[in-house]
Amino acid sequence: MPDAAVQTSLIEKLERSRIAARALATLAADRKNAALEAIAGAILEGADRIFAANALDLANGRENSLSSGLLDRLSLDARRLHGLADAVRQVAALVDPVGEVVRGKVLPNGLKLTQIRVPFGVVGVIYEARPNVTIDIAALALKSGNAVVLRGGSAAENTNRVLVELIREALESAGLPADAVQTIDEFGRQGATELMQARGYVDVLIPRGSAGLIDTVVQESKVPVIETGAGVVHMFLDASADDAMAIDLAVNAKTQRVSVCNTLETLLVHADAADRLLPPVLSGLRAKGVTIHADDRTAKIFPDSVPATDEDWAAEYLDHDLAVRVVDDLDGALEHIRRWSTSHTESIVTADLANAERFLAEVDSAVVMVNASTRFTDGGEFGFGAEVGISTQKLHARGPMGLSELTSSKWTVRGTGQVRG
Amino acid sequence: MPDAAVQTSLIEKLERSRIAARALATLAADRKNAALEAIAGAILEGADRIFAANALDLANGRENSLSSGLLDRLSLDARRLHGLADAVRQVAALVDPVGEVVRGKVLPNGLKLTQIRVPFGVVGVIYEARPNVTIDIAALALKSGNAVVLRGGSAAENTNRVLVELIREALESAGLPADAVQTIDEFGRQGATELMQARGYVDVLIPRGSAGLIDTVVQESKVPVIETGAGVVHMFLDASADDAMAIDLAVNAKTQRVSVCNTLETLLVHADAADRLLPPVLSGLRAKGVTIHADDRTAKIFPDSVPATDEDWAAEYLDHDLAVRVVDDLDGALEHIRRWSTSHTESIVTADLANAERFLAEVDSAVVMVNASTRFTDGGEFGFGAEVGISTQKLHARGPMGLSELTSSKWTVRGTGQVRG
Incomplete structure (x- = not known):
């Protein structure tokens, strides 16, 4: 025609x-x-x-x-x-x-x-x-x-x-x-x-x-x-994160369903907790078949990984891949998220009240979480009963x-x- | 540069x-x-x-x-x-x-x-x-x-x-x-x-x-x-409209301030009330210096007018001009509004409950009124305290x-x- x-x-x-x-x-x-x-x-x-x-x-x-x-x-x-x-x-x-x-x-x-x-x-x-x-x-x-x-x-x-x-x-x-x-x-x-x-x-x-x-x-x-958008979703393991909770949340957020927009794509870890948390968390992920794309500091602690580049920080893998980076502190995590996030969902794992509140206030994403799996960003989980999509724009609707x-x-x-x- | x-x-x-x-x-x-x-x-x-x-x-x-x-x-x-x-x-x-x-x-x-x-x-x-x-x-x-x-x-x-x-x-x-x-x-x-x-x-x-x-x-x-948009604003005088209220509302909506988007631009009148309402309402408007752009039926009742064309139905005059049309009934008014309105503000003047409710339900505009001057569509009047503008789009914000x-x-x-x- x-x-x-x-x-x-x-x-x-x-x-x-x-x-x-x-x-x-x-x-x-x-x-x-x-x-x-x-x-x-x-x-x-x-x-x-x-x-x-x-x-x-x-x-x-x-x-x-x-x-x-x-x-x-x-x-x-x-x-x-x-x-x-x-x-x-x-x-x-x-x-x-x-x-x-x-x-x-x-x-x-x-x-x-x-x-x-x-x-x-x-x-x-x-x-x-x-x-x-x-x-x-x-x-x-x-x-x-x-x-x-x-x-x-x-x-x-x-x-x-x-x-x-x-x-x-x-x-x-x-x-x-x-x-x-x-x-x-x-x-x-x-x-x-x-x-x-x-x-x-x-x-x-x-x-x-x-x-x-x-x-x-x-x-x-x-x-x-x-706009229902892509999710380069982050989790930040703060210095005070509980070991077991960090493992559970990172593994659930990354592996419970890899092909969806609320799946975890980049894990950030506080430098003070890297030695303690990275081995058990990343082993747990490796056991589920996840390939670790590691920055230098992560690779030193967890050698069973491939090197990460800027492409990894920007990647929405939607697969069994995870980018991992050690950051100096909460500010380092916030800076990384500002630079690379698509503003879909980010979560902090922490026991520190002030850091939890700062993360909630300063991360400019549709959904910001404390001590929860990013997989919960979902209309069904939020109790809306139906999935129209997840908005990553700021006008009219934001989030599920x-x-x-x-x-x-x-x-x-x-x-x-x-x-x- | x-x-x-x-x-x-x-x-x-x-x-x-x-x-x-x-x-x-x-x-x-x-x-x-x-x-x-x-x-x-x-x-x-x-x-x-x-x-x-x-x-x-x-x-x-x-x-x-x-x-x-x-x-x-x-x-x-x-x-x-x-x-x-x-x-x-x-x-x-x-x-x-x-x-x-x-x-x-x-x-x-x-x-x-x-x-x-x-x-x-x-x-x-x-x-x-x-x-x-x-x-x-x-x-x-x-x-x-x-x-x-x-x-x-x-x-x-x-x-x-x-x-x-x-x-x-x-x-x-x-x-x-x-x-x-x-x-x-x-x-x-x-x-x-x-x-x-x-x-x-x-x-x-x-x-x-x-x-x-x-x-x-x-x-x-x-x-x-x-989008903060234009207002081709309508008022419909229903068959049951009170004379004094019709005069007050039409004159206020048209003349209280002519240069703004919530000012009245087209007046529709029920055929059964045209002989009763048009002479006093339009005389009131003429006394305030308003030029009446009349359809044939209006012109017969109120000769002190100029002929209206389709351009008048589409006009946002923002001046001392008003388009006036006699319609057969509420359905005729709704049809005219659907065809010509910019979906800013429309008002019905009526004593009939069913017609008031139908008008409120069926007119698809940012603000729909019963027995009120269209000049009230305003952030200040609505108690918002500040004038960002009046949205005529449906996404995110609608109205003041x-x-x-x-x-x-x-x-x-x-x-x-x-x-x-």
Whole structure:
């Protein structure tokens, strides 16, 4: 399709999203929950259609030599399908954020002010080849009263098309506008490009996927973006850190799940505790198969390591690798974090109150921890019940995002004829 | 200066802002308030320097044939200078938003979660030839713990340079880093362009001024922007509107101050009440010198008018002009507002409960009112104590922005060694 035609067709779709968003905005939670139940049912009942489409994507993927990791993320089986349906039901069980009163007061002149949560309107999502994102985001958007426009990765094109068809059928069966969930995958890359230009049609754009994808959207989008970002996550073992706690926290933060953004990537150790802590902590990590990328001072204490360079301090490995550095003191740790952190999550392990408070106050990250595993930076763990992503930007939302982060607000003012003097 | 040199010098300045921001972020309110007092004092004591610089700008302005309106906004006298100093003292009297607890809870595993307000860090502001913005924004940024980088209009260049010098001297005298407030006016237009590209150096950019300026910043900035926008503000006189209230509210909303974004620009009237309401309401407005731009149905009832076109429905006059249209019913009013509103402020005048609630629910604007003058959409009127601007975007802040809208948030997590299972 020529670019101008894509643009016209896309805008026409986005106008339909806007109309659907208007209907969703004032819908009672009961109605939205019924639609979510219908979607969960449709996913299970549509299993054969989904598997057939998924087999096509997998065959294409193998032909295009996708990595086994990507093929695994792409593939759906009965167990995963049940997981998707369950996730939709869990979203139905969450509290509806729409209408929640944020603040309110009565002005001296009698005007009654109330700030309430309202849906954004039309939310755009650009993501990669993970069909579960299609379902998750559609459910979260619907629950928060937003229409959603999806642009998934081409590798999951067939699966996503069927999933969106099933969702739209379920929406209609529940009496909701099908256009509450639309895909623009048919427009290919040009669709994503146009979506990023569609200021006024799309209220917010959320990129989900690799750092490269997120960076492209952040750089190119004229629509406001919520950046869900990379995590070069640090833990600092202070001089007073308890041995057992240091081992437990470092091993858990690094190895409990290596492929996610809240996994530990750089361990900093106070020089006064390096001899005491590094051997047991790093042995524990080596026993779990972690490669230690060590600075000179660490390597002297723990030779079973490879040398670290600046690339290691900047690395989000998302693998069984850890950069380790000995720092002179808390200030050295703070300086290293300022220089290299992506401001996602940092944790200090300490028994010292003043150092704990300084770390909490001075580290400028979305989540700052004392004596806790960085793996807890997560919407589910925080009790938000659903994973929209983890914002590493400072505008609108910061840290794990729940349903309320998918809303804007509106002031209502109720008067009895007040005029301004 | 060649572009590359501007870029290097600007980045070097922004790095100094970052260092200053770090010091500001953890500063107690007392220290910030003392600095604000010092700034208020410096403005008054520096009157001679300010007036000399201002005279230079005014002379240049006359030479460049600036309009009398612009010259008036640009000019400072003793009364205005006292006003500026008072405004700074008023900001000092506001509650410090930094550290305010937004939410908090204890997780089942004992982790203590607290979401607190923190400064953005470095705030950039691009504005036009109003020296008062220099002072207002510097005070608001300082109070909320942010370093600020100012790019003012070239017409106020000399005045702003002296104001920033005085602020920086006052900051140093109060023991705060002078770089908490910097101007990049010396780099001219190229400085503004580079500022919009300085993602990672500037946390948020706020344009203040004309629709054209705001639009340019929104379109070109790679830094997250808070859009303070135009107001094509509507009032709908419902069939049940009280005569006296309709007259009071329409006249107040249109004429109390015509040059501001919350002033009324389009009046919609229910067809059933047009014969009753239009003559007294429009006569009241004509008596205040307002030109009525009328649709056909209005013109038949009130001939003392000029014909309205689509340009009138889209107009933010900011003058003694008002577009007036008769609509069939509430749905007609909602449809007109959806089509033409800039989503700033809309008000319904009605005695009907169901219509009031529908208007509040269905109008998708930052502020939606029942039986109140649109002139109340204002940070001062809302009790925020200071005017950062009125956001017409949906991300981060919507409607009047107070000090807390100049902050981000951060999660702190306090544990005792918790690991994720």
